[in-house]
Amino acid sequence: MADALKIPAQDEALVKARRRQIFLAVTRVLARKSFHQATVKEMALEAGLAAGSIYMYLRSKDEILLLLADSMVGELVDVLPEIRAAAGDDPRRELLAVMRAALDVIDRYREAFAVLNHEVRYLEQRVEYRAALRESLSPYKSALAGPLERGRALGLMRFDDLPSVVEALHMLCSGLAMGASMLAKTDKETYWREIAAIAEGRFFGAAG
Amino acid sequence: MADALKIPAQDEALVKARRRQIFLAVTRVLARKSFHQATVKEMALEAGLAAGSIYMYLRSKDEILLLLADSMVGELVDVLPEIRAAAGDDPRRELLAVMRAALDVIDRYREAFAVLNHEVRYLEQRVEYRAALRESLSPYKSALAGPLERGRALGLMRFDDLPSVVEALHMLCSGLAMGASMLAKTDKETYWREIAAIAEGRFFGAAG
Amino acid sequence: MADALKIPAQDEALVKARRRQIFLAVTRVLARKSFHQATVKEMALEAGLAAGSIYMYLRSKDEILLLLADSMVGELVDVLPEIRAAAGDDPRRELLAVMRAALDVIDRYREAFAVLNHEVRYLEQRVEYRAALRESLSPYKSALAGPLERGRALGLMRFDDLPSVVEALHMLCSGLAMGASMLAKTDKETYWREIAAIAEGRFFGAAG
Amino acid sequence: MADALKIPAQDEALVKARRRQIFLAVTRVLARKSFHQATVKEMALEAGLAAGSIYMYLRSKDEILLLLADSMVGELVDVLPEIRAAAGDDPRRELLAVMRAALDVIDRYREAFAVLNHEVRYLEQRVEYRAALRESLSPYKSALAGPLERGRALGLMRFDDLPSVVEALHMLCSGLAMGASMLAKTDKETYWREIAAIAEGRFFGAAG
DNA sequence: TATGAATGAGTTTTCATTCAT
DNA sequence: CATGAATGAAAACTCATTCAT
Numbered sequence: 041m042a043d044a045l046k047i048p049a050q051d052e053a054l055v056k057a058r059r060r061q062i063f064l065a066v067t068r069v070l071a072r073k074s075f076h077q078a079t080v081k082e083m084a085l086e087a088g089l090a091a092g093s094i095y096m097y098l099r100s101k102d103e104i105l106l107l108l109a110d111s112m113v114g115e116l117v118d119v120l121p122e123i124r125a126a127a128g129d130d131p132r133r134e135l136l137a138v139m140r141a142a143l144d145v146i147d148r149y150r151e152a153f154a155v156l157n158h159e160v161r162y163l164e165q166r167v168e169y170r171a172a173l174r175e176s177l178s179p180y181k182s183a184l185a186g187p188l189e190r191g192r193a194l195g196l197m198r199f200d201d202l203p204s205v206v207e208a209l210h211m212l213c214s215g216l217a218m219g220a221s222m223l224a225k226t227d228k229e230t231y232w233r234e235i236a237a238i239a240e241g242r243f244f245g246a247a248g
Numbered sequence: 249m250a251d252a253l254k255i256p257a258q259d260e261a262l263v264k265a266r267r268r269q270i271f272l273a274v275t276r277v278l279a280r281k282s283f284h285q286a287t288v289k290e291m292a293l294e295a296g297l298a299a300g301s302i303y304m305y306l307r308s309k310d311e312i313l314l315l316l317a318d319s320m321v322g323e324l325v326d327v328l329p330e331i332r333a334a335a336g337d338d339p340r341r342e343l344l345a346v347m348r349a350a351l352d353v354i355d356r357y358r359e360a361f362a363v364l365n366h367e368v369r370y371l372e373q374r375v376e377y378r379a380a381l382r383e384s385l386s387p388y389k390s391a392l393a394g395p396l397e398r399g400r401a402l403g404l405m406r407f408d409d410l411p412s413v414v415e416a417l418h419m420l421c422s423g424l425a426m427g428a429s430m431l432a433k434t435d436k437e438t439y440w441r442e443i444a445a446i447a448e449g450r451f452f453g454a455a456g
Numbered sequence: 457m458a459d460a461l462k463i464p465a466q467d468e469a470l471v472k473a474r475r476r477q478i479f480l481a482v483t484r485v486l487a488r489k490s491f492h493q494a495t496v497k498e499m500a501l502e503a504g505l506a507a508g509s510i511y512m513y514l515r516s517k518d519e520i521l522l523l524l525a526d527s528m529v530g531e532l533v534d535v536l537p538e539i540r541a542a543a544g545d546d547p548r549r550e551l552l553a554v555m556r557a558a559l560d561v562i563d564r565y566r567e568a569f570a571v572l573n574h575e576v577r578y579l580e581q582r583v584e585y586r587a588a589l590r591e592s593l594s595p596y597k598s599a600l601a602g603p604l605e606r607g608r609a610l611g612l613m614r615f616d617d618l619p620s621v622v623e624a625l626h627m628l629c630s631g632l633a634m635g636a637s638m639l640a641k642t643d644k645e646t647y648w649r650e651i652a653a654i655a656e657g658r659f660f661g662a663a664g
Numbered sequence: 665m666a667d668a669l670k671i672p673a674q675d676e677a678l679v680k681a682r683r684r685q686i687f688l689a690v691t692r693v694l695a696r697k698s699f700h701q702a703t704v705k706e707m708a709l710e711a712g713l714a715a716g717s718i719y720m721y722l723r724s725k726d727e728i729l730l731l732l733a734d735s736m737v738g739e740l741v742d743v744l745p746e747i748r749a750a751a752g753d754d755p756r757r758e759l760l761a762v763m764r765a766a767l768d769v770i771d772r773y774r775e776a777f778a779v780l781n782h783e784v785r786y787l788e789q790r791v792e793y794r795a796a797l798r799e800s801l802s803p804y805k806s807a808l809a810g811p812l813e814r815g816r817a818l819g820l821m822r823f824d825d826l827p828s829v830v831e832a833l834h835m836l837c838s839g840l841a842m843g844a845s846m847l848a849k850t851d852k853e854t855y856w857r858e859i860a861a862i863a864e865g866r867f868f869g870a871a872g
Numbered sequence: 873t874a875t876g877a878a879t880g881a882g883t884t885t886t887c888a889t890t891c892a893t
Numbered sequence: 894c895a896t897g898a899a900t901g902a903a904a905a906c907t908c909a910t911t912c913a914t
Contacts, residue, residue: 051894054894073370074367074369074370076284077370079886079887079888080887080888080889081887081888081897089895089896090895090896090897091896091897091898092889092890092891092895092896092897092898093894093895093896093897095888095889095890096894096895100888100889101887101888101889132452151369154366154369157366157426158362158365158366158426159282160428161282161359161362161426161428162281162282162285164428196452197451197452198445198450198451198452199442199445199451200438200441200442201434201438201439201441201442203427203434204423204434204438204439204441204442204443205442205446205451207423207426207427207434207439208420208423208439208442208443208446210423210427211419211420211422211423211426211427212416212419212420214419214426215412215415215416215418215419218365218366218369218415218419218422219411219415219418219419220368220369220372226409226411226412226415230408230409230412231409231412231415231416233408233409233412234407234408234409234412234413234416235412235416237406237407238413238416238446238447239446239451239452240452241449241450241451241452242406242449243405243406243407243413243447243449244340244404244405244406244447244448244449259877262877287903287904287905288904288905288906289904289905297878297879298878298879298880299879299880299881299906300878300879300880300881300906300907300908301877301878301879301880303905303906303907304877304878308905308906309904309905309906467898470898489786490783490785490786492700493786495882495883495884496883496884496885497883497884505899505900506899506900506901507885507900507901507902508885508886508887508899508900508901508902509898509899509900509901511884511885511886512898512899516884516885517883517884517885548868567785570782570785573782573842574778574781574782574842575698576844577698577775577778577842577844578697578698578701580844612868613867613868614861614866614867614868615858615861615867616854616857616858617850617854617855617857617858619843619850620839620850620854620855620857620858620859621858621862621867623839623842623843623850623855624836624839624855624858624859624862626839626843627835627836627838627839627842627843628832628835628836630835630842631828631831631832631834631835634781634782634785634831634835634838635827635831635834635835636784636785636788642825642827642828642831646824646825646828647825647828647831647832649824649825649828650823650824650825650828650829650832651828651832653822653823654829654832654862654863655862655867655868656868657865657866657867657868658822658865659821659822659823659829659863659865660756660820660821660863660864660865675873678873703907703908703909704908704909704910705876705908705909713874713875714874714875714876715875715876715877716874716875716876716877716910716911716912717873717874717875717876719909719910719911720873720874724909724910725908725909725910874914875912875913875914876912876913876914877911877912877913877914878910878911878912878913879908879909879910879911879912880908880909880910881907881908881909882906882907882908883905883906883907884904884905884906884907885903885904885905886902886903886904886905887900887901887902887903888900888901888902889899889900889901890898890899890900891896891897891898891899891900892896892897892898892899893895893896893897893898
């Protein structure tokens with residue numbers, strides 16, 4: 041209802057399908073080149089649309105970034121209920137499960153995720169996008185912040201500054217996608233083992 | 249001896265000074281806009297040079313990224329001897345000190361660091377840059393990898409996959425710069441306290 | 457059948473028309489300035505296209521030279537059947553008729569021809585253009601070489617080195633366009649009379 | 665005396681030597697690339713001068729073309745007295761000897777000659793250069809026109825339009841340098857045999 | 873007389889976006 | 894709804910020329 045008429049109101053279902061089509065196409069293109077090297081035409085063609093047709097579903101190239109955020113966070117949100125159910129009322133289990141679910145999404149779209157993670161910074165500065173972006177991202181943020189706060193309240197986690205910890209945990213997960221340089225083509229499970237260990241405090245093991 | 253170097257044997261010192269000038273200017277420009285929004289002209293002018301003069305010290309816009317890598321890692325490298333001296337033969341102390349030093353550099357050039365951290369991925373794919381980039385980055389990588397390996401050998405740290413841990417710790421530090429979205433304008437010390445706690449295993453405190 | 461051609465399967469006819477449009481415009485621009493003084497924008501505008509639109513039909517400025525070669529040789533090729541029919545099996549008549557036809561084309565596009573005649577040398581050195589250029593030019597070359605070889609076989613012409621003679625006769629014709637310096641604004645017929653006389657051996661007349 | 669003070673009057677002999685140095689250097693550079701690809705800096709360095717120093721001997725890049733004309737025609741002029749002596753009062757011998765001498769110069773500086781031959785057209789259009797260019801070129805022109813007029817007066821040569829014939833004979837010689845495309849790497853003597861034959865009327869031999 | 877660092881105008885080329893069909 | 898030709902603004906990069914030393 042909010043952005044009901046952004047674009048000549050069309051068949052709701054078609055729009056949804058096309059946007060999914062475009063998201064997946066963009067995801068494939070970004071595996072090959074950067075967001076700035078990739079042209080709108082290229083992404084449209086990859087999605088099976090004519091050069092100009094992408095503008096029926098998107099108002100600008102930058103809006104592709106919003107689409108990425110929406111779609112990826114959407115995939116995370118889809119599994120949250122299940123996670124919460126399984127975690128019962130153990131915030132530690134829930135937090136780790138959310139991180140693991142995030143890692144799954146990140147692994148699915150590594151390069152596109154890396155792009156999004158970087159571009160978000162500039163998108164936030166543009167008034168036209170700020171609100172929409174915040175809204176897209178907030179479920180993810182909350183999914184981390186929720187168990188953190190509960191964990192702290194229950195004395196199961198120790199930290200002072202929530203945003204710092206949210207960011208830190210997010211970065212730990214993001215590493216899988218960002219680590220083109222530092223990280224060899226490590227697979228998801230290997231990476232997960234290490235970051236889970238760090239989060240759980242098993243890294244600085246022995247002495248202490 | 250006459251024409252010793254292939255590249256204009258120019259005044260060695262002048263080149264060094266100008267490159268520093270450019271580095272700092274780029275750093276300031278990137279605080280305002282993305283690498284792709286920023287024009288070469290803008291960066292040159294910010295450095296007090298005419299539009300075309302930047303090409304006396306850089307072969308292309310992309311080489312600016314190499315300059316960023318060189319300069320930032322350089323600043324880290326400068327403090328490594330001191331760190332190593334202070335750490336004695338305690339790998340845990342050394343690792344934390346390196347992370348802290350990295351965080352200091354990151355904090356000094358937040359936005360430029362974020363740009364570099366992202367663009368590195370594309371630079372690595374370009375054969376012309378790969379070697380130079382690897383060389384620029386390797387001291388940083390080693391500074392983390394060194395104490396990690398020693399720590400593991402001494403049973404002071406527990407992990408299986410070195411690259412994953414290097415990347416994870418790097419990401420933990422990077423968070424300060426990347427967290428435009430997730431992280432409020434948290435200051436360095438606040439952020440450090442949290443990631444140090446995570447690394448040291450104090451995060452999942454209590455129970456465990 | 458759907459995506460038969462690699463290059464935009466664009467409307468074949470449109471491409472042809474636009475290329476002709478561009479050829480004629482370039483021809484007009486080159487009457488005023490050199491190839492290197494003339495900007496791509498200027499040529500596009502002269503052709504009634506927007507600055508960047510010329511790149512829908514040409515991959516680079518240098519490809520304009522290929523277009524010149526194609527177009528001019530094309531105009532010569534168009535009249536060759538007629539010439540051959542009229543010449544019967546007299547190689548001398550055919551050779552002179554081909555030279556005359558070449559002179560007609562040269563006269564039609566004097567300056568553009570002069571440009572092409574010069575730039576061909578550099579185009580040939582560029583691997584990307586070599587093959588295409590050779591192919592464009594070869595019908596002209598053959599149109600001269602054919603009657604020459606037949607003439608020699610019949611004892612009607614005397615020469616040893618075919619390429620030298622082809623070049624010499626080509627130069628005789630080209631003179632009309634190149635002679636900005638040496639040649640006053642001599643008209644085509646006057647010039648033709650003299651070079652035909654030279655070729656036919658009537659120049660060093662009398663004695664001998 | 666004409667252009668005595670064009671440039672801060674210096675040691676006459678030094679200027680002459682430096683200009684020769686530059687001429688030869690330019691000649692070498694043009695064997696590798698076109699006049700427009702070649703940079704002033706490159707030519708200066710090839711001449712053993714610093715980038716800016718070439719401007720002590722030349723007022724602009726275009727003046728290099730004037731230098732080429734001066735130098736090449738100068739080399740032709742040097743041998744004219746000898747040619748005239750040897751030719752006695754046979755205009756046919758003299759004409760052929762001049763053409764042969766021109767061919768020698770052309771062969772010596774093939775690429776540079778080709779450049780000059782083309783650029784002359786644009787130089788003539790620039791008022792600042794017209795007079796100087798005409799003056800440089802005129803000895804060559806006259807060397808051809810002289811014997812032609814005498815030959816016609818004596819009934820030894822047949823033609824109507826002098827400029828056309830001058831141009832045609834010039835083109836015949838120039839072919840050696842221009843024939844990058846049409847002419848294989850034919851050597852001077854081979855080419856000379858053919859154009860001499862054409863000029864002498866031996867080409868359309870037999871029948872007639 | 874010679875140098876070479878600096879300049880900044882000028883050029884090619886790309887590409888997001890529009891709109892007639 | 895969809896297309897894809899056309900647009901034209903923008904940007905990286907080059908290089909002739911100057912001038913402080």
